[in-house]
Amino acid sequence: xxxxxxxxxxxxxxxxxxxxxxxxxxxxxxxxxxxxxxxxxxxxxxxxxxxxxxxxxxxxxxxxxxxxxxxxxxxxxxxxxxxxxxxxxxxxxxxxxxxxxxxxxxxxxxxxxxxxxxxxxxxxxxxxxxxxxxxxxxxxxxxxxxxxxxxxxxxxxxxxxxxxxxxxxxxxxxxxxxxxxxxxxxxxxxxxxxxxxxxxxxxxxxxxxxxxxxxxxxxxxxxxxxxxxxxxxxxxxxxxxxxxxxxxxxxxxxxxxxxxxxxxxxxxxxxxxxxxxxxxxxxxxxxxxxxxxxxxxxxxxx
Numbered sequence: 571x572x573x574x575x576x577x578x579x580x581x582x583x584x585x586x587x588x589x590x591x592x593x594x595x596x597x598x599x600x601x602x603x604x605x606x607x608x609x610x611x612x613x614x615x616x617x618x619x620x621x622x623x624x625x626x627x628x629x630x631x632x633x634x635x636x637x638x639x640x641x642x643x644x645x646x647x648x649x650x651x652x653x654x655x656x657x658x659x660x661x662x663x664x665x666x667x668x669x670x671x672x673x674x675x676x677x678x679x680x681x682x683x684x685x686x687x688x689x690x691x692x693x694x695x696x697x698x699x700x701x702x703x704x705x706x707x708x709x710x711x712x713x714x715x716x717x718x719x720x721x722x723x724x725x726x727x728x729x730x731x732x733x734x735x736x737x738x739x740x741x742x743x744x745x746x747x748x749x750x751x752x753x754x755x756x757x758x759x760x761x762x763x764x765x766x767x768x769x770x771x772x773x774x775x776x777x778x779x780x781x782x783x784x785x786x787x788x789x790x791x792x793x794x795x796x797x798x799x800x801x802x803x804x805x806x807x808x809x810x811x812x813x814x815x816x817x818x819x820x821x822x823x824x825x826x827x828x829x830x831x832x833x834x835x836x837x838x839x840x841x842x843x844x845x846x847x848x849x850x851x852x853x854x855x856x857x858x859x860x861x862x863x864x865x866x867x868x869x870x871x872x
Contacts, residue, residue, distance in 0.1 A: 593822055595667040595737045598655055598682070600647050600689070603729040605633050605640050607719045633719055634703045635710045639696040643730070646689055654681050657812070660772035660820065669772050670736070673819035682734055689732045697727055769823060776820045776828070781868050783810045788861040791847050791854040804844040811839055827869060835864055 612629035620627070634640055658678045659668035670678055700723060708715045721729070787810050790802030817832040838860035847854050 592673075593669050593671045594739055595662055596659060596670045596678070597665075597667050597735040597737075598650065599666075599731070599733045599735070600650065601729060601731045602643055602647060603640070603721075603726060605637065607631050607633055609714060609716075612714060629714075631711060631714055631719070633711075634707050637696075637699075637703050639692070639699045639703070643689070643692045643696060646685065646692060650682075650685050650689075654678075654685065658816070660775050662768055662772065667737075669739075669768075669822070671819045671822055674816070679734075686732045686734065689730075693727065693730045697723055700726060773823060773825065773828075776817070777868055779813060780817075780831075781865060783813050784861050784865050784868075786810075788858050788865065791858050793854070795851045799848070802844070802847075807842065807844045807847065810835075811842075814839060827867075831864060831867065834860070838864070 607630070609629045609631050612631075613627050614624060616622075616627040616629055617624050655668065658674050658681070659670045662669045704720055787802070787806050790800050790806055793800050814832065814835045817828060817835070821828045821832070838857065842853075842857060847857065
């Protein structure tokens with residue numbers, strides 16, 4: 571990346587109402603039963619059997635073994651986080667809130683509502699299979715089996731939840747505290763600085779994703795007709811196309827660099843497919859040139 575600054579200086583005025591009206595915060599809280607339990611007795615025995623100091627060994631039981639119904643829930647939660655939440659939102663704060671632009675709101679909530687329903691269905695399937703899975707676990711665990719490790723079906727169901735929360739982003743002038751004028755100014759200045767830091771973090775996340783995705787494709791198409799072909803998955807191309815489509819919505823500060831980057835990449839990737847890149851060395855070379863130019867023009871994240 572070049573040395574162009576990608577962050578806003580703290581003194582730079584941010585049009586807070588504009589950002590507040592075009593974005594809001596979302597929080598996804600998913601609770602699930604881990605299906606694991608530390609066995610203190612077995613941990614002591616393992617340490618004793620190996621002449622180890624007590625406390626240096628820990629035996630953690632997988633209470634239902636390789637339960638496919640529970641694994642399906644865990645895999646869904648991973649998809650929610652990695653392929654939906656991180657795709658359509660940007661980081662906002664350390665508490666787990668994410669920034670969602672209004673442009674992406676319909677697609678995001680359509681996706682999340684569908685996943686929420688799928689989560690509920692998978693939990694129902696798991697609860698229905700729970701009794702038989704416990705019977706199988708007793709066989710698999712042998713002497714490690716303890717019926718007290720297993721919650722009732724009602725308690726087990728209560729351990730699963732999928733909550734989608736959203737809040738507006740407060741404007742810097744929205745202080746509902748009766749304070750003196752100087753204190754008000756100090757509060758607003760402090761909020762503006764913290765707000766700017768959060769915006770910078772969100773935009774740097776976009777630039778970071780773009781650099782990673784551009785670099786991945788550029789590397790995989792870097793070979794000629796007389797060189798061994800590099801293997802790349804269709805998702806390598808699809809990930810870049812998806813990210814380029816999202817750049818307009820992610821450009822919450824109206825950054826002209828990002829706006830131009832979006833135009834350039836859309837032009838460079840128009841009509842590009844994994845099959846075409848694999849078959850046409852000229853297209854690979856042309857596409858790589860455009861990708862490398864985009865990488866070079868990316869702002870520094872320092």
